[in-house]
Structures are given as C-alpha cells and as structure tokens.
Amino acid sequence: MKYIFGPVNSRRFGISLGIDLSPESKSCNFDCLYCELKKAEPVPLIKREPEVEDIITEIKNYIEVNGYPDVITVTANGEPTLYSKLDSLIDELNRIKGNSKTLILSNGSTIKNSEIQKTLTKFDMVKISLDAVDQKTFRKINRALKEIQVKDIIQGLKEFRKKFRGELIIEVLLVRYVNDSLENITKTAEILKEIKPDRVDLGTVDRPPAYRVYPLTDKELIDISGYFSGLNVNVIIRGKDSIEEKISLSEEQIIKTVKRRPYTYQDIQNLFDLQTVQKVHKLIKQGVLKEIKTQKETFISA
Numbered sequence: 278m279k280y281i282f283g284p285v286n287s288r289r290f291g292i293s294l295g296i297d298l299s300p301e302s303k304s305c306n307f308d309c310l311y312c313e314l315k316k317a318e319p320v321p322l323i324k325r326e327p328e329v330e331d332i333i334t335e336i337k338n339y340i341e342v343n344g345y346p347d348v349i350t351v352t353a354n355g356e357p358t359l360y361s362k363l364d365s366l367i368d369e370l371n372r373i374k375g376n377s378k379t380l381i382l383s384n385g386s387t388i389k390n391s392e393i394q395k396t397l398t399k400f401d402m403v404k405i406s407l408d409a410v411d412q413k414t415f416r417k418i419n420r421a422l423k424e425i426q427v428k429d430i431i432q433g434l435k436e437f438r439k440k441f442r443g444e445l446i447i448e449v450l451l452v453r454y455v456n457d458s459l460e461n462i463t464k465t466a467e468i469l470k471e472i473k474p475d476r477v478d479l480g481t482v483d484r485p486p487a488y489r490v491y492p493l494t495d496k497e498l499i500d501i502s503g504y505f506s507g508l509n510v511n512v513i514i515r516g517k518d519s520i521e522e523k524i525s526l527s528e529e530q531i532i533k534t535v536k537r538r539p540y541t542y543q544d545i546q547n548l549f550d551l552q553t554v555q556k557v558h559k560l561i562k563q564g565v566l567k568e569i570k571t572q573k574e575t576f577i578s579a
C-alpha cells in the first residue's frame with residue numbers, strides 16, 4: 278500500500294484510515310516550527326502527484342478485507358489542498374465510503390480560494406490550523422511562503438464557514454515564547470468567535486518537532502482555554518506534566534471546569550492530583566457531576 282496508512286484508533290474519531298497524498302517527500306507551503314516532519318523549504322505544489330484511481334483502488338482493497346473505517350482522513354506529507362486532483366478524489370471517496378466519514382487536515386493556506394472552498398464542502402469534517410492572527414506571529418511560527426497572508430486565511434475561513442454544513446474544527450497550537458503571548462491568545466479567541474467553528478482543538482508541541490521549540494504544560498493550556506469561553510474548546514492534554522505540575526482543584530473549581538468542557542476519566546487521571554480525582558468521584562456519587570456515555574467514551578460533566 279503506497280498511499281494509505283494506519284488505521285489508527287483515535288479517541289475522537291474512532292478507527293481512522295489515512296491517505297497520504299505526498300508519500301515520497303514533504304510537500305508543504307509552510308515550514309512550521311513545530312512540524313513533526315523534517316525541516317523543508319516551503320513549496321507551492323506536490324511533486325509527483327498520485328493518481329486518484331490508484332488511491333481509490335487501495336481504499337477499496339482495504340475495505341474489502343477490513344470493512345469500513347469510522348473515518349477516512351485525507352492528509353499529506355505536507356498540505357493536502359495542494360493536490361490538484363483533490364476535487365475528483367473527494368467525489369470518488371464519497372461514492373465508495375459507505376458509512377465512513379471523510380476528514381481533511383489542512384493548514385488553511387488555500388482556504389481563500391473559492392474552488393478549494395467548494396471542494397472542502399464535500400467533506401464531512403474539515404480541520405484547519407490557525408496558530409496566529411497577525412502576520413508577524415504567523416510568519417514566526419508557520420514560516421509560510423512569502424505570498425501567504427494570514428488575513429486571507431481568516432477571511433477564507435469566515436467565507437467557508439457560511440458555505441460548509443459539516444463539522445469545522447480549528448486547531449490552535451501554542452508554542453512557548455513564539456505564539457503564547459496574551460495578545461495572540463485573546464486576538465485569536467476573538468477571531469474564532471467570528472468564524473464560529475464547531476470545535477476548537479487547543480494543543481501544544483507533542484512529538485519531537487523539526488525545530489527546537491518548547492511546549493506549554495497541560496495546566497497552562499487549561500488556564501488559556503478560559504480565554505476561549507463561548508467556544509467549544511477541546512484541550513489536547515498530553516498527560517506528560519510532572520507529578521508536581523498536576524492540578525489541584527476545589528470542588529467548586531471542578532464543577533466549573535467540567536461544566537465548560539466534559540472530561541474523560543483518563544483526562545482526569547492524567548491532569549489532576551489524587552485529592553482532586555477523589556473529589557471528582559465523590560461529586561459523581563453525590564449526583565453533582567454526571568457521566569455521559571458515548572459509543573467510545575464516558576465523559577464527566579456537571
């Protein structure tokens with residue numbers, strides 16, 4: 278199999294089968310400081326593009342043996358919207374996908390283009406990155422091709438939201454000393470409220486990145502998520518903070534925190550200290566907090 282990879286079992290999406298549109302080399306018009314791929318000069322296109330037919334044959338073969346995955350994720354060793362046959366690919370995927378949902382992961386660089394917007398509306402879920410909202414910070418963190426302007430990405434996102442009926446997820450990745458200033462955080466939150474995504478994923482550097490950059494702690498991310506109130510924020514918890522950094526909350530703080538965003542038992546174990554975990558269990562017993570069971574997870578909410 279040349280173009281498909283996985284499947285991976287993701288907590289949010291279930292069994293996800295990936296399609297890599299640029300398996301031979303990184304093809305991205307950004308060169309983000311936090312990229313988990315190798316450093317590379319940004320490029321405007323994917324060299325040696327795959328044929329749609331070859332990708333679809335691989336997907337069909339996978340489905341024949343393994344059944345339908347929960348999600349088919351279109352990605353690239355770089356930026357998937359640089360693929361010139363993306364529109365035909367999504368049409369074909371929609372023809373064969375059965376009950377699977379389609380998802381694309383994009384850096385948003387092309388979202389101002391109305392043809393790209395039209396193509397992306399054919400996906401069930403679209404996840405786009407937005408790490409900064411002013412050109413200076415954008416250049417610092419995403420190191421995009423010079424002609425790419427973050428104001429165009431923002432404008433494109435607003436236009437796209439109006440056209441797109443599926444789930445729009447915006448990912449904000451914060452890097453210590455680069456885009457974690459209060460100014461960038463509050464401005465980004467304001468713009469996101471104007472865009473109105475279905476969900477905001479707030480995260481930080483996780484796996485070893487291309488450049489030497491530093492993550493924020495889970496506690497800092499949780500605190501920062503407070504600036505995004507009114508939005509459906511999902512803090513991507515790494516669970517890698519040291520024991521000393523685990524968070525201690527009062528009962529009142531626990532109720533407020535899970536009211537803002539439901540947490541899984543795993544999140545609670547990773548993030549909070551023992552006393553706080555015990556308080557959570559007590560509040561569940563008392564009926565102050567409740568369990569919400571979905572097909573894949575049990576969440577704690579208020």
Ligand code: SF4
Nearest residue numbers: 305307309312355384
């Ligand atoms: S947009 Fe994605 S693939 Fe491109 S440089 Fe940034 S992190 Fe890497």
